[in-house]
Amino acid sequence: MVANVDVNPDLKKERLKCNFNIEEVTFILDGGKDKTLQRRKIEDIVLNSGVSIDPIPEECLSLKERYDNAVRKSVLFGKLIKNELLEISGLEGFGNSALKRTSDAFFKEVSPFMLHLGMFVPTIIGQCTAEQQSKWLPLALNLKIIGAYAQTELGHGTFIRGLETTATYDPDKEEFVLNSPTLTSSKWWAGGLGNTANHCIVIAQLYTKGQCHGTHPFIVQIRDLETHEPLPGVKVGDIGLRMGFNTADNGFLRFNNYRIPRENMMMKNAKVLKDGTYVKVARHAKLTYGTMVFVRVTMVAEVANNLAKAVTIAVRFSAVRRQSQPKPDEPEPQIIDYLTQQHKLFICISTAHALHITGLWLWRTFETVLSNMKSGNTDSLPELHALSSCLKAVSTSDAAAYIEQCRYACGGHGYMLSSNLPLLYSYVSATRIYEGDYTVLLLQTARFLVKAWEQAENGNPLTPTVSYLAAAVAKQRMTWNDSAEGMICSFEAIAAGKISACNENIRRHMKSGMCFEDAWQLTTVRLVAAAVSHCRAMICRTYWSEIKRLTATSSNSVKIVMEQLASLYLIYWALEMSGDLLRYTNINETDLNRLQQRYEELLALLRNNAVGLVDAFDFRDEILHSTLGAYDGQIYERLMAEAEKSPLNDMPVQSSFQKYIKPLMRGKL
């Protein structure tokens, strides 16, 4: 933590107003005091090393210089965390977010090596046999090889069955022959692939003995380890500029009769024998989704973390920024004193908590399912899949929207890159798209919900997250009450009501002769809405029950403020969904007015703890990268200092004056 010197006086006063122990909340969010200390230890090792990370803002550089700089920083960071890295032994190790969090000090966007650790290594763990792992894992973890993960193609994204890249087995040479038969089959997007990786996991349609067995993963060397030249038969390069991730080295990849050894097929779930016989290992078909679900699970906490950064920036800024003069002869108020500003910001603190806590809970659920699976029990996998799908969709979408809300709340200064808000947005906005598109994922959850509804109708048992449907099938219109439990039950009633209406709509169409898929298609707009309502109810229930559990032994003041935040979340969503409440419960006008009143009262109650609450996220300035969000609140000094680093200020007259502007003024063009 930065020393409390030279802190902006308004911010200093805010900290004195805070009525709870900030560190206590930090411990809760980190998952315990030991976790906080461990995280801070890693941050100290890396950030107290005295290395200068970016002398001038990297966005001022040309694309080539930015890539070069990103590789330089990756190597620097790799050296600093080498010991921590070697301790990772299983998928679970990647749940530790302290390393990722610390890496944010080095990479405002993304390191070209991120997917080496984030996808290449986890896929080796998840998809290789033990024998294969013993070969590839040491190479990868010791950085003897650098990998990427190439699944998406130019013409194919979420729909994996549509991939066109082929891997055809040649039993004579015991090799697979890789091909990109069309332009649209070009691999596209893989991070680190453009210029960095020398190996790559390639998802391709497996052909053997003249038959296609669907998509399978292969480990493919793409560049010479000595010269780094692409190997013959491989065409690889950069895909061009993105909205964000411009240091992630996203690449494309094409194959022309490129051969790899048979052993490079990742054979945990299926094998091709020497003679070309295809053998499916007897496991649950859904097991191949393991890595995918894992990635989605980690994304929930990850976007919560980025939203926490954004709201830290916006709240500190709002405590320092003063604007307007509602009353003559009084000073301009801190903008955090405006109700409209509180309305914009405090829900972002709540949401960061809600998503973070739901993310931790989801991670534990994932660990349980994983350990069940190891002992052969895959019963809970469909529910985890449905759960992680909608949570990935809603958490990334919420986080992106609220980061923008934080940015807008900082007015023009939020538009400065040095606020870091634009980059946080472009980063999180991408998470809404990759690893499964928002709409597609919600429709996957909707399929699960529609099935669950039918089970409920038939009186069959339901899995925990949809158990509320049983009550809905039986019951009349929900009776509104504004306790937390009452609100959560109402949100579940909304979800149940929408799922039921979707079912009715599907049946109505089918009665008129339509097939199920066409009827489903015509219901998709409502199905997406139903899945969102289900997800919202689930987040509300998880957040509320977990916060009770996590603060059971907390001090009274911490209990109070955490409960206020969670109540704010529930009431905010009740008001947002007032139309749904009017349709699916017996809530009335008086209830709604009372909710609005309580909402505004909660804003007032949270006002004096707002800075304390964002301090509790415990982001070091190096990780926050923000002129507006630094701990000292010296927003104007930092904006000006950052501006002075711009290469456009290196001399009083830029060369374009003599070249273009002067001739223009002289009319000599």
Add this chain to the structure above:
Amino acid sequence: MVANVDVNPDLKKERLKCNFNIEEVTFILDGGKDKTLQRRKIEDIVLNSGVSIDPIPEECLSLKERYDNAVRKSVLFGKLIKNELLEISGLEGFGNSALKRTSDAFFKEVSPFMLHLGMFVPTIIGQCTAEQQSKWLPLALNLKIIGAYAQTELGHGTFIRGLETTATYDPDKEEFVLNSPTLTSSKWWAGGLGNTANHCIVIAQLYTKGQCHGTHPFIVQIRDLETHEPLPGVKVGDIGLRMGFNTADNGFLRFNNYRIPRENMMMKNAKVLKDGTYVKVARHAKLTYGTMVFVRVTMVAEVANNLAKAVTIAVRFSAVRRQSQPKPDEPEPQIIDYLTQQHKLFICISTAHALHITGLWLWRTFETVLSNMKSGNTDSLPELHALSSCLKAVSTSDAAAYIEQCRYACGGHGYMLSSNLPLLYSYVSATRIYEGDYTVLLLQTARFLVKAWEQAENGNPLTPTVSYLAAAVAKQRMTWNDSAEGMICSFEAIAAGKISACNENIRRHMKSGMCFEDAWQLTTVRLVAAAVSHCRAMICRTYWSEIKRLTATSSNSVKIVMEQLASLYLIYWALEMSGDLLRYTNINETDLNRLQQRYEELLALLRNNAVGLVDAFDFRDEILHSTLGAYDGQIYERLMAEAEKSPLNDMPVQSSFQKYIKPLMRGKL
């Protein structure tokens, strides 16, 4: 229009499905056939000149190179449009958007000269006496001087009275002395100010004879015309990187006892005589808002134009992109066939029409008010101010949100800069902030609405846009009916209901002893919502009545499709506001289900005309700048071609391999 060769076959088929005359719609949107032809003439002059605009994507360049390149292109563009430029004689001339539209071919972001034309020249016209105009206007229009407009300061934005820069009159030398007394008084943001402009309009607190007379505009020379060096007493530079506008040369400016002649005060509305006497010219105080209102008025059509670009890109992409396989053995459908995709996109076409048409109508209203003002009648100014405030807020916010919706609808490829969707978003997202913050502007409209409500209560006459309040004061709960007129009246009833509730809330607080300003403050969250509802109702009414008027003599098929689009807009918003409808009208569950049904039917009806509708926006490929949105629909070929232009593909191995990656792999770090 690009010739119809080598068009993607799916897109070709789409065009054959279109059942109306595309050009007829183009004429309507342009405001008549002559306007379309005039626009195309300008586009031909500029874009058929054969100049190569950007050999490699400008975002690959370093910041310095990008600025240099932007100046180069500005000069190039200036030469091409010189003749058209010199025809501009009054504020009204700037209403012609053809020049701005054509300039988009040169600047994906913004030219450093934009505010010379967009603010410097209009302010001279609006704030200078005739004598002053005769001096400055020829200099500015002939580009003998290049100007910026510096109002916002590091510590002061929307609240203009809070500006700190001082202009103190010295009667001995008949000069004003400019100072920036604090860090927060540094001018900040002005486009073109950093390195390009040599003159600047500066808004400063005017002091004379020891008294402050508030903010006034001054014309200030800041750089030497020969050397371009900043003049002594002036510190000027670049403010650093932004989320967008990175070629706009936004700058900061500080003064240290910098002197300008008395005559450089812009004296149309107030004067300082030689002896220092301050003279207010007897005019309506609100007249100084002229330029501000003008800029806001033009912004509505401008953001509509950008939304039209985004939806052109997304609809063409959706006709070419195929994904998933809902039915086995059938080909992957065009994604435009998915109901969820239609739900995302068609409202964007409607909104582009709604905002464009409302923008044109607002422009005509502005012209009327302007001509009334010239004859001394300023009665309609407060209404125009309220109107332009909420329309600026809502149109920029809607356009930004729907551009993001278009981007998300294009999945990962929408995240590529070469789609142009990210830049469209960062551009329009800024318009939500500058020239008056979203929340602040809506609260200004809300003040007008609350006053109007009181007038209605007292039975006083109401101005046209709030005349619906009279009915609301008298009436009972609105009776729902789902005709267009019925829906619009219901939206007005919602606005009236919310305004009335705000008034009640303010009165309740005041009854308990609060002053008006505190009571207002505590109502602001609801006041913002009320102003949005008012604005939505107004857009709906304007769009519906104008589309009827504009298509009165159109062919039947054009009438039908334009009415379908407008109906879609009304029904979409009725569904979005279902909670409000349930609260403020007697709509019931059956009505809502019927609306949902009609909405989905309209999507189906518009499906086959979608490509025709975006073709009717008539954007040349050079202006659209999009790999995904080009007329030929060759999305994959264009993505790959654009990638190959990346400097990161200029050689097979980047230098960072030898420098960093190889040593890392050898463990030699």
